[in-house]
Amino acid sequence: SIPRPTVRRLSLYLREAESLLQAGHRTVSSSGLATSLAVTDAQVRRDLGHLGQKGRAGIGYRLAPLITRLRRALAVDRSRNVLIVGAGRIGRALMAYPRFDQRGFRIVAVVDADTSLVGRAIDGHVVQSVDQIETIVVDGDIEIGIVAVPEADARAVAQRLAACGISGLLNFAPCRLNVDVPVIDVDLSSSLEELAWAMAEPG
Amino acid sequence: SIPRPTVRRLSLYLREAESLLQAGHRTVSSSGLATSLAVTDAQVRRDLGHLGQKGRAGIGYRLAPLITRLRRALAVDRSRNVLIVGAGRIGRALMAYPRFDQRGFRIVAVVDADTSLVGRAIDGHVVQSVDQIETIVVDGDIEIGIVAVPEADARAVAQRLAACGISGLLNFAPCRLNVDVPVIDVDLSSSLEELAWAMAEPG
Ligand SMILES: NC(=O)c1ccc[n+]([C@@H]2O[C@H](COP(=O)([O-])OP(=O)(O)OC[C@H]3O[C@@H](n4cnc5c(N)ncnc54)[C@H](O)[C@@H]3O)[C@@H](O)[C@H]2O)c1
Ligand SMILES: NC(=O)c1ccc[n+]([C@@H]2O[C@H](COP(=O)([O-])OP(=O)(O)OC[C@H]3O[C@@H](n4cnc5c(N)ncnc54)[C@H](O)[C@@H]3O)[C@@H](O)[C@H]2O)c1
Incomplete structure (x- = not known):
């Protein structure tokens, strides 16, 4: 089983490899991945070595097979259907973001408890009633x-979702x-704390 | 200098210690912190040992001094003023969130390039023109x-902010x-990838 900090790095390597491929590159070196992601060259080679990926001297890693391997390791080699509960400020920011779909997370339904929102089309999604959670x-x-x-309202919503067989929750x-x-708990103030720490670091 | 994965754990310990204190507790054991945060007991003791915090057998760590020490280590022992550039969906979700202020990140201004938004009061913030960035x-x-x-628009905005002396950026x-x-780049699809991996893990 891969430790969580490694998962975060693999996710960064995947994003970088995909944008290099999109820009027309066919290979990348471990130092190329390392510099753009603020990790060491040795860390990249160790992480990718665990996945059976070996860079060839002078050439590096071929991007297409590297991407396939990373997507499999991260269990994102297939698409998953996602439900958003809450069509408020956070919900709307997520509904409108096209990259989730590109990364294999398809937002297929949005529900809310506010009856004045139910039936409204927001950024291409028609808001449904939270009463329909089980059926949806x-x-x-x-x-x-x-x-x-x-x-x-969060705990009650989470318990209802778990009770009808959902496999995982992203919690705001x-x-x-x-x-x-x-x-997975999303806490943007932790990101701000990480930034404050990076700002206080020398050099 | 503290490695980044440690910073993330310290931020979690701080959040947990603060909510325990708010709930009326005065001490916490390393195993108490470990179980609620999915890290090992030994990891907690090592992390807090680095900060000079020693739990006393049978009592654990006193919460108030632990919180003070964690805030200092994370460089959040004082408040910082924050500017949001972009009063769109993400900007509005951040403007309305009271916890940033509680954690020492005071949103003091919001700017946008859309003249129809400038002058509007949204969740207690009056949107100003992006032309005023330097003065603000x-x-x-x-x-x-x-x-x-x-x-x-993101790179141009970032360069302008850096040019007028801002110390750090949170990028969506x-x-x-x-x-x-x-x-610090916020990428919610990485959180979804981390969730997909956790869902695929045995046990
Ligand atoms: N983690 C972070 O950094 C961060 C940042 C901003 C907001 N938040 C949190 O995210 C959550 C959403 O924030 P927001 O600004 O979008 O809130 P919001 O008030 O704008 O939207 C919440 C929506 O949930 C709906 N709702 C309420 N109870 C419901 C229920 N039982 N079932 C279905 N829908 C229900 C409401 O009708 C509303 O549309 C809050 O818990 C907030 O504290 C977290
Ligand atoms: N990282 C993630 O997981 C995630 C999720 C959702 C959105 N996003 C990203 O966050 C960003 C904001 O998304 P959103 O949904 O809030 O977009 P939005 O279109 O709702 O809002 C963008 C706002 O920025 C303003 N703006 C445009 N150019 C500007 C400039 N030069 N100076 C100042 N203001 C300017 C617009 O007038 C608008 O009000 C986008 O880059 C989006 O791709 C990221």
Whole structure:
């Protein structure tokens, strides 16, 4: 099993490899990956070595097979259906972002408890009622739920999603969801803290 | 200098310690911190040992001094002024979030290039013109800029912010900003990738 910090690096290598391929490159060196991602050359070689990828001297790694291998390691080599719960500010910022689809996370439904939002089309998605969660998750073959509701409602929403068989949750609410499925908490103030620390670092 | 994965853990310990203190606790054990954050007990003791914090057998760590020490290590022991560039979907989700202020990141100004937004009050912030960036950063003693504009505009915005002395950038646009100040890139699709990997893990 891959440790979490390694997963973060693999995700960065994948993004970089995909943008190089899109720009017309066919290979990349470990030092090329290292400099653009602020990791050491040796770290890149160790991470990719674990995946059975060996760079060839003078040529580096061929991008197309590297991308395929990274997508498999990160378990994103197939698309997954996603439901957003909460069509508020965060929900709308996510609904409008085309890159999720490109990376294999297809937003297929959006629900809200506010009846005045239900039935409205926002950025190409028609908001449905939160009462339909069970039917939507099962009929829509939805694997991931995004919790974008106020803190007071988040646990109840999460428990409902877990109860109808969702496989994982991305949580924006600033509280722990206490459910049996994997949860990734998004906390943008941690990103600001990481920035404050980077600003305080010498050099 | 603290390695970046350690910074992420320290930020989690700080959040946990603060919510325990708010709930009326006065101490926490290393295993208490470890279980709620999915790290090992030994990792907690090593991390906090680096900061000179020693838990006392049977009692653990006293929360108040632990919080003070963590805030100092993360360089968040004082408040910083923040400017949001882009009052669109992402910008509005950030403007409305009260926790940034609680964690020492005060959103003091919001600017946009869209003249129909300039002068409008949104969630307690009056949107100003992007033409005023230089004056706002200098007069407002702003240290951090949040880049919440479309990808095509992001680099120019970042260069302008760096040129007028901003100390760090939080970037939402899906591109590298290439500026001389520290940048943290927020990429929510990486969080989804981390979730997909956690869903694929056994156990
Ligand atoms: N982690 C971060 O850095 C960060 C940043 C901003 C906001 N947030 C959090 O994200 C969450 C969403 O924030 P927002 O600004 O989008 O809030 P918002 O108020 O703009 O939107 C919330 C939406 O959820 C809907 N809702 C409420 N209860 C519901 C329920 N039981 N089922 C379905 N829908 C329900 C509301 O009708 C509303 O449309 C909040 O918990 C907020 O604290 C986190
Ligand atoms: N990283 C992620 O996971 C993620 C998720 C969603 C969106 N995004 C990105 O975040 C950014 C913002 O997205 P959004 O949905 O809020 O976009 P949006 O279109 O809703 O808002 C963008 C705002 O920026 C303003 N703007 C444009 N050029 C400007 C300039 N030069 N100076 C000042 N303001 C300017 C626009 O007038 C608009 O109000 C985009 O780059 C988007 O790709 C990232």
